[in-house]
Each structure stands twice: as C-alpha cells, then as structure tokens.
Amino acid sequence: MKFEAITIKDIAKTLGLSTSTVSRALRDSYEISPETKARVIEYAREMNYRPNPIALSLKEKRSSSIGVLVSEIANSFFSQAINGIESVAQQKGYNVVIAQSKEDFNREVSALQYLASRSVDGILLSVSSETSDFSTINGLYSKGMPVVCFDRVVESIDTHKVIVDNFLAAYNATNHLIKNGYKKIACISNAALLSISRERVEGYKKAMIDKKMPFDEKSVCYCPHGGLIYEEVEEVMNQLIKSKNRPDAVIACSDKITTNIMRYCKLKKVPIPESLAMIGFSNLDLTELLSPSLSVVRQPAYEMGKKAAELLITMIESKRPVLDFETVILPAELIQRASSAKTKTVKKA
Amino acid sequence: MKFEAITIKDIAKTLGLSTSTVSRALRDSYEISPETKARVIEYAREMNYRPNPIALSLKEKRSSSIGVLVSEIANSFFSQAINGIESVAQQKGYNVVIAQSKEDFNREVSALQYLASRSVDGILLSVSSETSDFSTINGLYSKGMPVVCFDRVVESIDTHKVIVDNFLAAYNATNHLIKNGYKKIACISNAALLSISRERVEGYKKAMIDKKMPFDEKSVCYCPHGGLIYEEVEEVMNQLIKSKNRPDAVIACSDKITTNIMRYCKLKKVPIPESLAMIGFSNLDLTELLSPSLSVVRQPAYEMGKKAAELLITMIESKRPVLDFETVILPAELIQRASSAKTKTVKKA
DNA sequence: ATTATTTACGCAAACGATGTCGGGAATTAT
DNA sequence: ATAATTCCCGACATCGTTTGCGTAAATAAT
Numbered sequence: 001m002k003f004e005a006i007t008i009k010d011i012a013k014t015l016g017l018s019t020s021t022v023s024r025a026l027r028d029s030y031e032i033s034p035e036t037k038a039r040v041i042e043y044a045r046e047m048n049y050r051p052n053p054i055a056l057s058l059k060e061k062r063s064s065s066i067g068v069l070v071s072e073i074a075n076s077f078f079s080q081a082i083n084g085i086e087s088v089a090q091q092k093g094y095n096v097v098i099a100q101s102k103e104d105f106n107r108e109v110s111a112l113q114y115l116a117s118r119s120v121d122g123i124l125l126s127v128s129s130e131t132s133d134f135s136t137i138n139g140l141y142s143k144g145m146p147v148v149c150f151d152r153v154v155e156s157i158d159t160h161k162v163i164v165d166n167f168l169a170a171y172n173a174t175n176h177l178i179k180n181g182y183k184k185i186a187c188i189s190n191a192a193l194l195s196i197s198r199e200r201v202e203g204y205k206k207a208m209i210d211k212k213m214p215f216d217e218k219s220v221c222y223c224p225h226g227g228l229i230y231e232e233v234e235e236v237m238n239q240l241i242k243s244k245n246r247p248d249a250v251i252a253c254s255d256k257i258t259t260n261i262m263r264y265c266k267l268k269k270v271p272i273p274e275s276l277a278m279i280g281f282s283n284l285d286l287t288e289l290l291s292p293s294l295s296v297v298r299q300p301a302y303e304m305g306k307k308a309a310e311l312l313i314t315m316i317e318s319k320r321p322v323l324d325f326e327t328v329i330l331p332a333e334l335i336q337r338a339s340s341a342k343t344k345t346v347k348k349a
Numbered sequence: 350m351k352f353e354a355i356t357i358k359d360i361a362k363t364l365g366l367s368t369s370t371v372s373r374a375l376r377d378s379y380e381i382s383p384e385t386k387a388r389v390i391e392y393a394r395e396m397n398y399r400p401n402p403i404a405l406s407l408k409e410k411r412s413s414s415i416g417v418l419v420s421e422i423a424n425s426f427f428s429q430a431i432n433g434i435e436s437v438a439q440q441k442g443y444n445v446v447i448a449q450s451k452e453d454f455n456r457e458v459s460a461l462q463y464l465a466s467r468s469v470d471g472i473l474l475s476v477s478s479e480t481s482d483f484s485t486i487n488g489l490y491s492k493g494m495p496v497v498c499f500d501r502v503v504e505s506i507d508t509h510k511v512i513v514d515n516f517l518a519a520y521n522a523t524n525h526l527i528k529n530g531y532k533k534i535a536c537i538s539n540a541a542l543l544s545i546s547r548e549r550v551e552g553y554k555k556a557m558i559d560k561k562m563p564f565d566e567k568s569v570c571y572c573p574h575g576g577l578i579y580e581e582v583e584e585v586m587n588q589l590i591k592s593k594n595r596p597d598a599v600i601a602c603s604d605k606i607t608t609n610i611m612r613y614c615k616l617k618k619v620p621i622p623e624s625l626a627m628i629g630f631s632n633l634d635l636t637e638l639l640s641p642s643l644s645v646v647r648q649p650a651y652e653m654g655k656k657a658a659e660l661l662i663t664m665i666e667s668k669r670p671v672l673d674f675e676t677v678i679l680p681a682e683l684i685q686r687a688s689s690a691k692t693k694t695v696k697k698a
Numbered sequence: 699a700t701t702a703t704t705t706a707c708g709c710a711a712a713c714g715a716t717g718t719c720g721g722g723a724a725t726t727a728t
Numbered sequence: 729a730t731a732a733t734t735c736c737c738g739a740c741a742t743c744g745t746t747t748g749c750g751t752a753a754a755t756a757a758t
Contacts, residue, residue: 003494018738050466054406055714058743079423117399145352291640367708404744
C-alpha cells in the first residue's frame with residue numbers, strides 16, 4: 001500500500017505556477033501578489049496540504065524532534081517523565097521519539113545509533129543499568145549531538161543533568177526508619193554501576209553511621225536488572241531473611257524492587273511492617289492502596305522531564321556551543337505510610 | 350549546536366570516487382571492483398558511517414517507521430501493548446513513533462496529522478474517549494494510509510482490528526459477581542462513545558438479564574474521561590452510594606476507573622467487598638498486592654500489540670490493496686481475588 | 699587488426715521544499 | 729520618449745541517497 005500526500009509540486013501544476021511561487025505564497029512572502037496568494041492558500045487548504053516534514057528535515061538538517069531513551073516505558077517514573085517531556089516538546093514545536101533499552105546494553109547502543117543518524121536533534125538519556133561502556137554516547141556527544149541526562153546520569157560526559165537529590169532522599173528515608181525504632185536496616189539497590197544507586201546507597205550509609213546504627217556491608221544488596229526480574233529480588237530477599245543478622249526493615253531503591261519485595265513478602269507471608277518494615281522509591285500512583293499502604297520516596301518525575309526537555313531544547317537552539325552546564329537537583333518527597341510505621345514490639349530508640 | 354554526521358559525499362571526496370560508486374560499493378553491487386569495495390567499506394566502517402534515514406525516506410517515500418496513537422502511555426494496558434508492538438517492529442526493521450491523545454480530540458487530530466504527513470508508513474490506533482468525529486482518520490485511510498485499530502476500534506473504517514472479547518469478558522465478570530451472591534450490580538464504564546464501552550456494557554446487561562437480576566438503566570454509569578479525572582469517578586460513586594437502590598457490587602470497565610473506585614472506597618471508608626464488592630478491567634501488575642487484593646479482567650495487551658503490529662506491517666508491505674480484513678478477537682482473563690469474594694452477610698443465591 | 703563485449707566507474711535525475719538569483723512586464727521618474 | 733524602479737514570478741541549486749544510463753578502458757572474439 002502507498003500513501004501519496006499532496007505536494008507543492010502538485011499545487012504548482014494545477015495552478016499553473018512554479019513550485020517556488022507556491023512555496024512563497026504559502027509562507028506569505030511579500031513578493032507574491034495578493035491574488036496569487038489567495039488562490040494558492042485556498043487550494044492548499046482545500047486539498048489539505050501539509051509540508052512534508054521529511055523533505056524539510058533533509059533541507060534544514062534538523063528534524064524538530066527529540067529522542068528519549070529510557071529503560072522501560074512501562075514504569076511509572078519514566079512514563080511520568082515522558083509526559084513532562086512531551087508537554088515542553090509540544091509547546092516548542094518538537095515531537096518526541098521514544099526508545100526503550102529494557103536495561104540491555106546492546107539495545108541501548110542500537111537505539112542511540114538510530115536516533116543519532118540525524119533523525120533527532122537531541123537526546124534525553126537515562127542510561128540502562130547494564131551500561132558501563134559509554135563510548136557510544138560519548139562519541140555522539142563529542143560530535144555535537146546535544147544530550148541531556150536525567151535520573152540516571154553519565155558522569156563522564158559534561159552536559160546538563162537533571163536529577164533528584166538521591167543522597168538526601170535515601171538519608172531521610174533511612175532516618176525515618178530509624179526514628180520509628182528499626183535497628184537492622186537493609187538496603188536493596190539497583191545495579192551498582194548506576195549513579196542513582198551509588199547516591200542512594202551513600203545516603204543510606206551516612207544515615208546509619210550518623211545515627212550510630214550497626215552497619216554491615218552485607219546489608220547492602222544489588223539487583224543488576226533493577227528488579228525487573230522477580231527472581232533476582234527473591235534471591236536477595238532470601239539471603240537477607242535467612243541470615244543470622246536478619247533485618248527488621250528494608251529500603252528499596254527502585255520502583256520494581258519495591259513492588260517485588262512486597263510480592264515476596266506476600267508470598268512468603270512476611271507481615272509488613274511487623275516482621276519487616278519497608279520504604280521504597282516508587283512513582284506508582286496507587287501505593288496508598290497497597291496492603292499495607294506503602295511508604296515511599298516519590299520523585300518529581302514530571303518536573304524532571306520538563307526541566308530536562310527545556311535544557312535540551314535550549315542546547316539545540318543555541319547558536320554557539322554551550323559551555324557551562326547546569327546540574328538541576330530536585331528534591332524527592334518522603335511519604336510516610338503504614339509499611340514503615342512503628343510496631344508495638346519495637347521500643348522507641 | 351549542530352550535529353554533522355558523515356555522508357556518502359564525504360567518503361566519495363576523500364577516496365576520490367563518485368557518490369554513486371560509494372553507494373554501490375556499500376550495497377555490494379556487482380559492478381564495483383573488489384578492491385574499490387574493500388576501500389570504501391573499510392573507510393566507512395572506520396568513520397562509523399550510517400546512511401541518513403531522512404534522505405532515504407524522501408527517496409523511497411517510506412520511513413520504515415510506524416506510528417502508535419494511544420490515549421496515554423502511563424497506562425499499563427497501553428505500555429504493555431507498546432512493548433508488543435515494539436517487539437514486532439524491531440524484528441521487522443521498523444521503528445516506533447509514539448503519540449498520546451490524553452483522551453483529547455484535538456490532540457488526537459493533530460497527532461494524526463503529524464504522523465500522516467509521510468513520516469510514518471502506517472498507524473496503530475486506539476481512539477480517544479472523546480472522539481466521535483472520525484473524519485481525520487477516515488480521510489487518511491481512504492487516501493491509502495494503512496491503519497490498524499486495536500482495543501478501541503473505529504467501526505466506520507474497514508480495516509484490520511485487534512480487540513478483546515469485551516462482551517464475553519464483561520459477561521463473565523458480571524456472572525462471577527452474581528455467582529458470589531451479589532444482587533445489585535452497577536457498571537461503571539468509560540465514555541459511552543467507545544466501542545469497548547458499548548461491548549462491555551452489553552455483556553454486563555446480558556448477564557444481568559440472563560440471570561434474571563433486577564436491572565435498572567441507572568446502574569450503568571459513564572465516565573467521559575475514562576476515569577482519568579478522580580472527580581468524575583467520585584461523582585458517579587456518590588450517586589450510586591446515595592441512591593435508594595444502592596448497589597452491593599460494581600464492575601469497573603477501565604483501569605483508571607478501577608483504581609479510582611478503590612481510592613474512593615478507601616477515602617469514604619466503604620469496605621470492599623463487605624459493603625461493596627468489585628471487579629475491574631485492569632492490566633496493572635500489582636493488583637494482587639492491593640488492599641483488598643483486586644479481582645480483575647486482564648487483557649492480553651502484549652499479544653494485542655504484537656498482533657496489531659504484524660497486521661499493520663503486512664498491510665504496509667502488501668503490493669496490492671488489501672481487501673479482506675481480519676478482526677482478531679482475543680480472550681480476556683478473569684482473575685478472582687478478594688475484592689469480589691463472597692461475604693458472610695450475603696446468602697448464596 | 700578490427701570489432702564486440704565486458705568491466706568499472708561517473709553523470710545526472712529524482713524525492714519535496716526552500717532560498718538565491720535573475721529577468722520580463724508594468725509602473726514611475728526624468 | 730527613455731531610464732529607473734517596482735512588482736511578480738520562474739529557473740536553478742541544495743540537502744543525502746539511489747539508480748538508469750552513458751562511456752572509457754580493458755579484455756575477448758573475429
């Protein structure tokens with residue numbers, strides 16, 4: 001099947017004009033007589049003419065589109081961020097091409113290369129949890145492709161970045177558990193490579209040390225696939241639960257890890273918070289409806305997307321190379337609910 | 350900022366060849382000598398040359414990309430469907446451009462028009478709940494743009510369609526409530542215009558009539574925004590709860606309606622299922638973790654996306670106009686959990 | 699030695715739109 | 729009446745790639 005849209009050439013032919021004249025008439029150039037303009041505009045409207053964006057892109061060397069590369073769109077944080085990105089993009093006349101890495105390094109590279117080959121004017125990137133080799137993105141960036149990192153940033157490239165204060169968020173979340181009387185707090189994090197993992201784990205450690213809590217390196221666990229796979233969470237949880245130093249609370253550092261821990265506790269009949277308290281990073285909008293209602297660290301995903309898109313478009317439209325870069329750090333929100341509430345068996349510290 | 354990728358012209362210049370020769374060498378044409386081929390291929394590899402897809406699109410009049418238009422990607426059903434779509438697209442060498450209507454007719458029209466202007470080779474469409482005027486999509490389709498509808502279909506266009514057996518799903522869900530002893534069952538549906546709404550409401554009605562249950566037209570309610578806005582669900586629920594014929598169970602016909610009813614019941618302290626049983630259409634993957642665990646009708650979203658994408662790509666690649674169309678009807682899954690369980694106060698019917 | 703064929707490459711057109719340039723006709727100035 | 733100036737519009741090149749056609753040189757056939 002083929003879809004043949006009307007072109008400027010078709011209009012020129014039927015109206016007995018040249019393509020240049022039609023083009024100028026449509027762009028309301030002063031060198032076209034009012035009568036000709038009217039004829040052209042009327043006919044174009046009638047035939048529902050739209051300029052071919054592909055031809056424009058080729059000519060202008062820009063596509064008026066931005067690429068977004070995230071690990072998964074079926075993830076509340078990212079879909080909310082994309083909403084923020086779209087709101088800005090639409091307003092500024094860009095459209096958004098979304099690609100998923102699924103936390104897979106090879107998919108990330110091929111997605112980047114597709115986006116790169118001039119089909120987008122810039123890229124918003126949140127790297128996959130597998131990625132430790134940044135040569136593809138570095139290569140693109142050094143050749144002049146505007147890139148803004150959000151959430152999971154690439155330290156090695158010097159550009160705008162939009163993140164949450166992960167350190168403080170984890171610090172506060174851990175503190176909240178400590179205040180509620182929990183003593184043996186474990187931390188289950190995303191892949192160790194990720195910036196967000198490091199920052200969150202650091203926040204957790206600092207809180208534990210500041211409050212002089214017993215702290216054991218074994219109580220920090222990593223899920224290389226970010227909890228996407230239930231079994232990796234199961235394994236980590238089994239280890240924690242069966243260890244002689246069984247934790248009484250846990251902080252989960254990603255959306256999927258959070259929900260998979262809840263699933264685990266339900267399956268294994270580990271009552272929350274009585275037997276294990278928990279708080280997790282999550283952007284799901286129904287954590288209040290879970291059983292028990294879930295204490296969460298919520299990231300301002302929509303705002304992050306918005307800000308990242310604004311920075312990217314500024315970069316794209318800047319005439320001269322951008323030299324000083326911003327790292328926007330937004331605060332996360334701590335929402336206290338039943339899953340981390342004080343339990344009677346725990347004496348206040 | 351500008352990103353200048355290497356072109357065939359650059360290669361030609363440095364190697365002292367013509368663009369045609371380079372092009373042919375890269376496509377392994379027989380009329381290029383092995384030595385020249387080797388030179389060109391080696392240099393292209395070295396410089397990481399990629400053909401400009403925009404130039405290709407212009408020349409070939411195809412973009413090797415398909416457009417997906419859904420109401421919202423931050424919706425489990427659609428994000429799962431998109432995953433299915435992407436899996437097929439990637440395998441067949443297409444990339445996916447995603448657009449959201451946010452249930453807004455104007456956004457839908459402008460998204461369609463963007464996709465239309467030759468930037469995609471075909472469109473996968475699930476219409477917005479506001480749409481009653483299908484002239485844009487009809488116009489595109491009649492001009493030869495391949496379109497496949499999924500989930501929310503447009504009856505007036507004759508093309509491939511991929512849906513769930515909504516009638517049967519709602520029939521079974523209603524029956525399930527009846528079997529568990531509920532008598533006054535209300536149905537809260539998405540916008541009345543949508544195909545899925547009509548089919549689901551019909552299934553509900555049929556079950557009520559078959560089982561000789563008291564049936565009142567007032568027990569069918571509609572949310573024009575598909576439950577996206579909490580307040581519209583609140584209003585409907587207030588009416589139902591306060592009516593003299595207060596229902597003892599409810600069937601919710603969309604994801605957002607389902608979760609917003611739960612939110613309502615939690616806020617208003619309406620115990621589920623004791624005071625109001627419920628079952629809802631939902632593709633969330635943590636409905637088991639809700640309080641109470643939620644009975645759901647689950648759609649095979651991933652498979653629907655896959656099938657729809659396959660049909661679309663077949664249409665796109667078909668040499669002659671496709672004339673006989675398929676309507677693929679997949680079964681939904683009924684998952685019984687606590688929210689619709691029998692309660693002691695209800696005698697078995 | 700002359701002609702025919704093959705080999706290996708370049709030229710130019712095309713896709714749709716825009717912008718630069720140039721020029722014919724009509725109007726105004728001299 | 730002639731020169732100068734507007735006013736409108738068309739021809740052409742361009743973006744990157746592919747492809748049909750032409751062709752010089754090399755080889756093969758006569």
